[in-house]
Amino acid sequence: MLTLSRVSRRYGGTVALDGVDFVVPENTYMSLLGASGSGKTTLLRLISGFEEPDAGEIAIDGERIDGKAPHLRDIGFVFQNFALFPHLTVAQNVAFGLRYSAVSPVRDEAEIAGRTQDALQLVGLDGFGHRSVSAISGGQRQRVALARTLVTEPRIVLLDEPLGALDANLRARMCDELKAIRERLGVSFLHVTGSETEALTMGDKVAVLANGRIVQSDTPDVLFSSPRNAEAARHLNAWNIFDAGLCGAASEAVRLAVRFDQIDVAPQGQVPSDRPHLSAKYLTGEFNGPTALAFFRSKDGTLMQVVDHLSCPRLPALVEGQSYDLHFAFDAARQFQEAV
Incomplete structure (x- = not known):
């Protein structure tokens, strides 16, 4: 050892x-x-x-x-x-x-x-x-x-x-x-x-x-x-990390982390009421064979990534430059008391 x-x-x-x-x-x-x-x-x-x-x-x-x-x-x-x-x-x-x-x-x-x-x-x-x-x-x-x-x-x-x-x-x-x-x-x-x-x-x-x-x-x-x-x-390159304040939380010192594959995308105003969400502008997509990555930019400039598995697609048709609501289940988010 x-x-x-x-x-x-x-x-x-x-x-x-x-x-x-x-x-x-x-x-x-x-x-x-x-x-x-x-x-x-x-x-x-x-x-x-x-x-x-x-x-x-x-x-x-x-x-x-x-x-x-x-x-x-x-x-x-x-x-x-x-x-x-x-x-x-x-x-x-x-x-x-x-x-x-x-x-x-x-x-x-x-x-x-x-x-x-x-x-x-x-x-x-x-x-x-x-x-x-x-x-x-x-x-x-x-x-x-x-x-x-x-x-x-x-x-x-x-x-x-x-x-x-x-x-x-x-x-x-x-x-x-x-x-x-x-x-x-x-x-x-x-x-x-x-x-x-x-x-x-x-x-x-x-x-x-x-x-x-x-x-x-x-x-x-x-x-x-x-x-x-x-x-x-x-370091895992699989988690979006962002200020909890983007989802309306009171403390901006709290950081949330949600995996790329556990974030969903909806037109603005169409998020289920029981799911936290944040607004972000769609930038572009990247095709990787069995999966595709969608890139978004939140209001504070944070780059957000969402992965879509093409065998079971779940994202709507996305238009570059248009804003969407990124939403996720409460238990999908990890909370860190860490500075940026």
């Missing part, structure tokens, strides 16, 4: 991480979701030992690792750009960590060959060992990078935006493969991403990092359906 306790990191006057408490349980695929500048790269660098925290503790299975050199932490790291050696073959890349480890390097060539072969077989690259890394696809290079990490049998594997350099089809396949590999190994993966879809798809648990803090850590279904605060909801 990886544990971060009150971990902070500053760069001059800029706070990158602010007293982070974070746990990656044993045998878990943990996704860490954060926007650019949220501190997620800093968090990885502190765990891996490329940087040290200004305050707090980092431990694996109760043993503190902050202050230790990176090669003494027993952590695997898969980089977004793969970081493979172009002059070495696939097998030589995978074997590198065994052969040149600073701690207990493997000298027995038969053991190196066997463990390398096992790692390549694990990631679906059996028979590729003799190839140059420049002669294989992006998805295959990603697997080589993963095999090079796994062959050393780390206690936890850190993945820094591991699917970011792949095309959409490869990303989908690698999602399934990464999860299957992790389950076979029984070690924990910490997968850092800026994609809410990727985080929810991959993680047994998902943590949201915003403004240098973990604002929520939950299972994907709980996080998606019940964000605890406005920051967590914003």
Whole structure:
């Protein structure tokens, strides 16, 4: 189990991480979701030992690792750009960590060959060992990078935006493969991403990092359906967040959040009396295959989104520039006492 306790990191006057408490349980695929500048790269660098925290503790299975050199932490790291050696073959890349480890390097060539072969077989690259890394696809290079990490049998594997350099089809396949590999190994993966879809798809648990803090850590279904605060909801890209005052509530300090798929649209003045509503101007629509997004602008300038599932359409015909009433059930709204 990886544990971060009150971990902070500053760069001059800029706070990158602010007293982070974070746990990656044993045998878990943990996704860490954060926007650019949220501190997620800093968090990885502190765990891996490329940087040290200004305050707090980092431990694996109760043993503190902050202050230790990176090669003494027993952590695997898969980089977004793969970081493979172009002059070495696939097998030589995978074997590198065994052969040149600073701690207990493997000298027995038969053991190196066997463990390398096992790692390549694990990631679906059996028979590729003799190839140059420049002669294989992006998805295959990603697997080589993963095999090079796994062959050393780390206690936890850190993945820094591991699917970011792949095309959409490869990303989908690698999602399934990464999860299957992790389950076979029984070690924990910490997968850092800026994609809410990727985080929810991959993680047994998902943590949201915003403004240098973990604002929520939950299972994907709980996080998606019940964000605890406005920051967590914003990162899911599925919730409209707006002032309660737009619906006639007394306090403008209260923020409401309603999911894109739980807002209905009606001509002005035709909202059922038992449903809260707000007025907004229709801007444009976006067709996404099985769904369509409708974009609105409320009176205070807030952008509102409504999703329509084309297998069961529920929105009226919309005219650009015309105002409508957006309405929703009382129990669809979450209420946050947070500033904008």
